[in-house]
Amino acid sequence: MTTYFFWFDLLGVAVFAVSGxxxxxxxxxxxxxxxxxxxxxxxxGGTLRDLILDxxxxxxxxxxxxxxxxxxxxxxxxxxxxxxxxxxNTLQILDAIGLAxxxxxxxxxxxxxxxxxxxxxxxxxxSGVCGGMIRDVLCREIPMVFRGELYAxxxxxxxxxxxxxxxxxxxxxxxxxAGMSALLLLRLAAIKWQITxxxxxxxxxxxNEP
Amino acid sequence: MTTYFFWFDLLGVAVFAVSGxxxxxxxxxxxxxxxxxxxxxxxxGGTLRDLILDxxxxxxxxxxxxxxxxxxxxxxxxxxxxxxxxxxNTLQILDAIGLAxxxxxxxxxxxxxxxxxxxxxxxxxxSGVCGGMIRDVLCREIPMVFRGELYAxxxxxxxxxxxxxxxxxxxxxxxxxAGMSALLLLRLAAIKWQITxxxxxxxxxxxNEP
Amino acid sequence: MTTYFFWFDLLGVAVFAVSGxxxxxxxxxxxxxxxxxxxxxxxxGGTLRDLILDxxxxxxxxxxxxxxxxxxxxxxxxxxxxxxxxxxNTLQILDAIGLAxxxxxxxxxxxxxxxxxxxxxxxxxxSGVCGGMIRDVLCREIPMVFRGELYAxxxxxxxxxxxxxxxxxxxxxxxxxAGMSALLLLRLAAIKWQITxxxxxxxxxxxNEP
Numbered sequence: 001m002t003t004y005f006f007w008f009d010l011l012g013v014a015v016f017a018v019s020g021x022x023x024x025x026x027x028x029x030x031x032x033x034x035x036x037x038x039x040x041x042x043x044x045g046g047t048l049r050d051l052i053l054d055x056x057x058x059x060x061x062x063x064x065x066x067x068x069x070x071x072x073x074x075x076x077x078x079x080x081x082x083x084x085x086x087x088x089n090t091l092q093i094l095d096a097i098g099l100a101x102x103x104x105x106x107x108x109x110x111x112x113x114x115x116x117x118x119x120x121x122x123x124x125x126x127s128g129v130c131g132g133m134i135r136d137v138l139c140r141e142i143p144m145v146f147r148g149e150l151y152a153x154x155x156x157x158x159x160x161x162x163x164x165x166x167x168x169x170x171x172x173x174x175x176x177x178a179g180m181s182a183l184l185l186l187r188l189a190a191i192k193w194q195i196t197x198x199x200x201x202x203x204x205x206x207x208n209e210p
Numbered sequence: 211m212t213t214y215f216f217w218f219d220l221l222g223v224a225v226f227a228v229s230g231x232x233x234x235x236x237x238x239x240x241x242x243x244x245x246x247x248x249x250x251x252x253x254x255g256g257t258l259r260d261l262i263l264d265x266x267x268x269x270x271x272x273x274x275x276x277x278x279x280x281x282x283x284x285x286x287x288x289x290x291x292x293x294x295x296x297x298x299n300t301l302q303i304l305d306a307i308g309l310a311x312x313x314x315x316x317x318x319x320x321x322x323x324x325x326x327x328x329x330x331x332x333x334x335x336x337s338g339v340c341g342g343m344i345r346d347v348l349c350r351e352i353p354m355v356f357r358g359e360l361y362a363x364x365x366x367x368x369x370x371x372x373x374x375x376x377x378x379x380x381x382x383x384x385x386x387x388a389g390m391s392a393l394l395l396l397r398l399a400a401i402k403w404q405i406t407x408x409x410x411x412x413x414x415x416x417x418n419e420p
Numbered sequence: 421m422t423t424y425f426f427w428f429d430l431l432g433v434a435v436f437a438v439s440g441x442x443x444x445x446x447x448x449x450x451x452x453x454x455x456x457x458x459x460x461x462x463x464x465g466g467t468l469r470d471l472i473l474d475x476x477x478x479x480x481x482x483x484x485x486x487x488x489x490x491x492x493x494x495x496x497x498x499x500x501x502x503x504x505x506x507x508x509n510t511l512q513i514l515d516a517i518g519l520a521x522x523x524x525x526x527x528x529x530x531x532x533x534x535x536x537x538x539x540x541x542x543x544x545x546x547s548g549v550c551g552g553m554i555r556d557v558l559c560r561e562i563p564m565v566f567r568g569e570l571y572a573x574x575x576x577x578x579x580x581x582x583x584x585x586x587x588x589x590x591x592x593x594x595x596x597x598a599g600m601s602a603l604l605l606l607r608l609a610a611i612k613w614q615i616t617x618x619x620x621x622x623x624x625x626x627x628n629e630p
Contacts, residue, residue, distance in 0.1 A: 024566075032573045032617060033566040036549065047472065052257065052267050057472050063538045118273045129246065133348070138553070138563055143348055146243040153242050197242060262467065262477050328483050339456065343558070353558055356444075356453040363452045407452060
């Protein structure tokens with residue numbers, strides 16, 4: 001029945017695995033540490049989501065996720081070794097695609113287990129954001145979620161579109177696709193035109209901790 | 211019955227949300243990434259505590275926590291935008307207040323689920339410390355818990371005062387308030403007079419990893 | 421019966437506590453923050469393993485783990501204060517020993533709860549790697565798992581040796597010891613001769629995010 005759930009999850013995992021592998025490459029990591037970074041990025045968010053929902057972690061009874069990570073990472077390694085010029089913002093775009101899958105899937109899974117709509121959207125955002133957060137922390141970069149361009153807002157909008165359509169009686173699959181598309185388009189537009197929402201004005205850093 | 215549990219938790223969440231927002235401001239983060247940092251700081255410790263105790267995560271069935279985070283973050287943003295000079299160690303003081311709530315609440319919750327006193331104090335410390343740890347890691351700062359001034363010690367003392375009073379037959383609410391006050395006063399004193407416990411002498415870094 | 425499980429776990433915890441304390445010393449941390457870093461390193465991986473397996477966290481009903489951490493940390497502090505020259509790669513070697521215990525114990529615990537062999541090895545690797553990862557992130561260093569020398573590979577090999585021997589009918593304890601030895605020897609050899617598996621060629625960083 002809900003086979004497409006499985007495939008959406010698996011696609012999100014694969015896309016995040018590619019983004020983790022590219023991050024490893026950018027940081028000149030060698031060896032199988034690449035696989036570790038790819039795995040952490042790919043399953044970090046979903047694992048956290050499932051722990052919080054107190055349901056079996058997605059990959060615990062299913063080897064497919066590790067196969068997907070492995071294939072995605074190896075394919076990326078081969079691609080990168082043979083064709084060294086990779087477009088400037090590939091990592092951001094892949095991250096956006098993974099985000100679209102994970103946020104909507106996470107929102108749906110939370111709804112399935114009876115959370116309120118607000119909590120479901122928050123949990124969806126969390127599961128989408130956390131894998132990439134861990135990736136960026138391990139690479140010692142400022143997490144992408146803070147480097148702006150509507151990152152968190154796109155997650156909230158995507159989750160909002162999805163739950164609103166459900167509330168209006170739309171079919172689940174079409175609501176999912178609409179939510180994912182809304183999230184992805186908004187994020188890609190924000191990357192392209194560098195849209196940001198400044199909430200603090202320019203300031204000198206007057207709050208100095210010792 | 212234990213309504214004040216809920217309010218202590220909520221207050222701790224709000225205070226940590228303010229501290230997360232201030233940390234975002236210090237790091238010149240713009241956009242709604244602020245909300246993400248506020249949320250992570252505010253619910254990181256409590257979420258970990260509940261996962262480890264294997265009880266439903268505090269915010270999973272209750273929207274209030276997200277309202278509290280949102281209101282705290284927006285109020286902080288408005289305040290900061292209108293009055294740019296914020297006293298030097300505001301962040302540290304707020305962190306101390308949040309710590310007082312979370313450590314005692316965490317200790318109590320662990321006792322409720324039947325852990326030993328030692329494990330309860332450790333779990334309380336963990337739930338108080340981890341939200342701020344994640345905040346500092348995401349901001350790429352040395353976690354406040356390591357920047358000294360009795361940070362971890364105050365948690366252990368607060369938890370110790372609380373559990374000792376309970377063992378001596380004190381009422382729960384008064385024991386809680388006493389534990390929170392002890393923790394807060396010790397931490398504030400340590401910040402004011404920069405009290406530290408050096409356990410290592412000065413040394414040159416002789417343990418160089420390649 | 422499975423008393424040696426408990427002792428292996430406790431030994432792994434103690435060794436990782438020492439490695440956390442040494443990392444605190446290298447980073448000139450003072451105060452009881454040392455204990456925090458020692459604890460996080462020592463129980464981070466096992467806690468994550470147990471959360472994912474949805475079993476009670478190892479230390480929740482057992483004070484021994486905290487005693488082990490405390491004794492290990494205090495002994496390390498005393499040793500370091502009295503004898504300031506510590507061999508260059510002590511931290512790496514201790515990390516390798518802790519890794520050997522945790523990876524094999526984690527793999528076994530996962531098998532006990534009915535996961536597939538692949539998932540068990542992955543979970544063993546995770547529980548071995550994550551404590552050290554958190555330690556390195558908190559110290560703002562590049563995680564050791566990415567600084568190469570077969571780090572992740574040794575975990576996979578150790579887990580592979582252990583599960584293969586089990587499948588071939590070997591006794592549990594001897595399979596465990598063999599797996600741990602294989603992991604430890606491979607890692608020590610990799611440290612000594614600086615063996616790495618470069619998967620990416622040398623490259624200029626052409627993938628620049630803005």
